[in-house]
Amino acid sequence: xxxxxxxxxxxxxxxxxxxxxxxxxxxxxxxxxxxxxxxxxxxxxxxxxxxxxxxxxxxxxxxxxxxxxxxxxxxxxxxxxxxxxxxxxxxxxxxxxxxxxxxxxxxxxxxxxxxxxxxxxxxxxxxxxxxxxxxxxxxxxxxxxxxxxxxxxxxxxxxxxxxxxxxxxxxxxxxxxxxxxxxxxxxxxxxxxxxxxxxxxxxxxxxxxxxxxxxxxxxxxxxxxxxxxxxxxxxxxxxxxxxxxxxxxxxxxxxxxxxxxxxxxxxxxxxxxxxxxxxxxxxxxxxxxxxxxxxxxxxxxxxxxxxxxxxxxxxxxxxxxxxxxxxxxxxxxxxxxxxxxxxxxxxxxxxxxxx
Numbered sequence: 375x376x377x378x379x380x381x382x383x384x385x386x387x388x389x390x391x392x393x394x395x396x397x398x399x400x401x402x403x404x405x406x407x408x409x410x411x412x413x414x415x416x417x418x419x420x421x422x423x424x425x426x427x428x429x430x431x432x433x434x435x436x437x438x439x440x441x442x443x444x445x446x447x448x449x450x451x452x453x454x455x456x457x458x459x460x461x462x463x464x465x466x467x468x469x470x471x472x473x474x475x476x477x478x479x480x481x482x483x484x485x486x487x488x489x490x491x492x493x494x495x496x497x498x499x500x501x502x503x504x505x506x507x508x509x510x511x512x513x514x515x516x517x518x519x520x521x522x523x524x525x526x527x528x529x530x531x532x533x534x535x536x537x538x539x540x541x542x543x544x545x546x547x548x549x550x551x552x553x554x555x556x557x558x559x560x561x562x563x564x565x566x567x568x569x570x571x572x573x574x575x576x577x578x579x580x581x582x583x584x585x586x587x588x589x590x591x592x593x594x595x596x597x598x599x600x601x602x603x604x605x606x607x608x609x610x611x612x613x614x615x616x617x618x619x620x621x622x623x624x625x626x627x628x629x630x631x632x633x634x635x636x637x638x639x640x641x642x643x644x645x646x647x648x649x650x651x652x653x654x655x656x657x658x659x660x661x662x663x664x665x666x667x668x669x670x671x672x673x674x675x676x677x678x679x680x681x682x683x684x685x686x687x688x689x690x691x692x693x694x695x696x697x698x699x700x701x702x703x704x705x706x707x708x709x710x711x712x713x714x715x716x717x718x719x720x721x722x723x724x725x726x727x728x729x
Contacts, residue, residue: 399445400438400439400440400441400442400445400446401418401419401436401437401438402437402438402439402519402526403435403436403437403527403530404416404417404418404419404422404434404435404436404437405417405422405434405435405530406422406425406426406432406433406434407432407433407434407435407540408429408431408432409431409432409537409541410536410537410538410539410540410541411537411540412534413425413432417434419434419436419449419452419453420452422434422436423452423453423513423514426513426514427513432513433512433513433514433515433543433544434513434514434515435514435515435516435517435530435544435547436449436514436515436516436517437516437517437519437526437530438463438516438517438518438519439518439519439520440466440519440520441463441464441518442464443464446460446463446464446518447460449516453509453511453514453516455475455478455509455516456475456476456478458475459473459475459478459480459509462480462482462507463480463507463509463516463518466505466520466521467505468482468505468507469482469484469601469605470482470483470484470602470603470605470606470609471605471609472608472609472612472613474620477511477512477620478509478510478511479509479510479620479621480507480508480509480510481507481508481510481548481552481609481613482505482506482507482609483505483506483507483508483551483552483555483606484503484504484505484555484601484602484603484606485503485504485505485506485521485523485524485555485558485602486501486502486503486504486558486559486562486599486602486603487501487502487503487504487523487558487562488500488501488561488562488565488566489501489502494569494572494573494588494591494592495585495587495588497591498591499595500566500569500591500592500595501562501566501595501598501599501602502521502523503521503598503602504519504520504521504522504523504524505519505520505521505524506518506519506520506524506526506551506555507519507520508547508548508551508552510544510545510547510548510620511544512543512544512620513544514544515544515545515547515548517547517551526551526554528554529550529551529554532550533546533547533550542622542624542625543622543625545620545621545622545625546625548625549625549628549629549632552610552629552632553628553631553632553635556606556632556635556636556639557635559603559635559636559639560635560638560639562599563599563639563642563643563646566592566595566596566599566646567642567646569592570592570646570649570650570653573588573589573592573650573653574649574653576588577589577653577656577657577660578656586654586657586658586661589650589653589654589657590654592650593647593650593651593654596643596646596647596650597647599643600640600643600644600647603636603639603640603643604640604643606636607633607636607637607640610629610632610633610636611633613626613629614626614629614630614633670728671728671729673728674719674720674723674728674729675729677719677723678716678719678720678723681712681715681716681719682712682716685708685712
């Protein structure tokens with residue numbers, strides 16, 4: 375990214391030069407795999423690639439976490455990556471996509487994490503997102519992670535326990551990561567479904583008020599989830615296509631299963647969005663009905679209170695020619711009449727379900 379212009383006044387002391395951070399600081403793990411087995415020892419990415427290309431067997435798997443421009447530039451120079459690939463790998467917030475640069479393919483996966491919470495009324499976030507970028511060549515695979523919950527140590531360990539899968543080459547690693555990411559989509563949508571069901575039960579409950587804010591919150595989170603998940607369908611379809619001559623046929627078979635799960639997740643998210651749209655309409659209607667009910671109650675009590683208010687206004691005008699003022703029982707008769715009128719109005723409003 376372009377650096378911001380210096381804010382120092384002209385003629386001031388020069389800016390302190392930045393200390394370059396070694397590329398190894400961004401490398402989480404680097405390994406050489408031959409016939410599905412990991413070669414012993416610690417490797418730098420340059421030494422690992424040199425070993426693989428000098429022997430002509432195996433491939434390199436380099437795992438990076440949030441590299442900066444200089445670190446990624448060094449890796450790109452060693453592996454001969456296109457500068458656009460290196461630039462996309464550094465800057466997060468990419469959409470899911472698949473791009474091909476000669477014999478190297480670049481895929482972006484958005485990761486999601488469900489944020490545990492007691493209630494939708496006590497949280498501001500339901501889903502967090504991150505990114506995993508995979509650069510696959512014929513003898514290397516580079517994974518670039520952005521986010522604190524995108525760890526791939528479990529995926530690497532699982533693959534190393536399956537040498538038959540690793541023997542398929544770098545695209546087997548890409549499949550394993552894509553399968554892991556899509557499986558987390560299934561877990562997250564299952565948890566979100568619980569929230570949707572709880573919200574639906576609360577809105578359609580016969581008693582209790584309606585809080586519309588959780589509906590807006592969950593709909594916003596579903597929108598974010600859809601933006602992270604749904605665009606991945608097209609890249610997976612391209613990967614499973616027979617026209618993708620870089621991906622081995624056996625790996626394409628495994629990827630078709632990932633694509634099937636991806637489509638299932640996308641359909642779930644679309645269903646959630648439709649349900650929440652319906653719940654939003656139902657909640658708005660229920661709020662409107664509740665407001666009308668409250669207004670009728672207020673109107674009924676105001677009508678009842680207006681009777682003694684009107685009588686008090688009449689007898690508060692201080693006219694002399696009001697003969698009933700001098701009657702012995704006029705006050706008591708007036709109280710009885712007021713009570714009868716108010717009770718009659720109350721019964722009428724009660725019978726009409728205004729009270």
